[in-house]
Amino acid sequence: MAERADFAATLAQSPLPGVELVAGLQAQDWNQALRSLALAVPDDSPSIAVIDEVPWLVEQDQEFEGALWTVWDRHLSADREPVARQVHFVGSVKWLETQPFGRHDNDALVRDMLAVPGAAPDTPLVALARCGVADDLPLTAHWGPENLVRAWQPR
Incomplete structure (x- = not known):
């Protein structure tokens, strides 16, 4: 899906400190693409990630919503202080x-x-x-x- 490739390309160009860990990654699914975001964000300071058109993505790609929930719960949620506390x-x-x-x-x-x-x-x-x-x-x-x-x- 083009949106997943765009997401990975945008992440690769971001100033996030862990972006080198996911450089060149060709995400095969949304779970992998969103986990790459979790790897790129720092553990010791807050980050902001904007994902535009979430409802549209959910409609277009059945995999997206489940992957977002899974990655949020396991890798980006409040358990990962201080990032994504709320x-x-x-x-x-x-x-x-x-x-x-x-x-x-x-x-x-x-x-x-x-x-x-x-x-x-x-x-x-x-x-x-x-x-x-x-x-x-x-x-x-x-x-x-x-x-x-x-x-x-x-x-």
């Missing part, structure tokens, strides 16, 4: 669409959040949307293009 937020990126992040998007985020290992019903929800966010949504935070530009400006 999920601080779950979010959605709506960038290519021309409509604001709305009720339908929020409902999908709430539904899909529980598929994220480590997330709980009270995990904060955030959105990043190119065309704005509807006012009445129960999001902890939301950002648009101006926020991204401001965040990357030198201080």
Whole structure:
């Protein structure tokens, strides 16, 4: 699957300290690909890994969801202090669409959040949307293009 190859290639280019342990690895399945992430993250400091389009991956590849749960439980969960102690937020990126992040998007985020290992019903929800966010949504935070530009400006 192309997504698995892209995941491995992106991981190989990452600044994670253990990336040399998995350099050149051709993951034969999602379990192996995600275990390579577990090998690459440091044991002594927190790391952030963003896997975009998890619900889509679950729909497209029957193997992905089970592999994510297994690797999270065995290699990335709270047992591996201080890395991955908890999920601080779950979010959605709506960038290519021309409509604001709305009720339908929020409902999908709430539904899909529980598929994220480590997330709980009270995990904060955030959105990043190119065309704005509807006012009445129960999001902890939301950002648009101006926020991204401001965040990357030198201080």
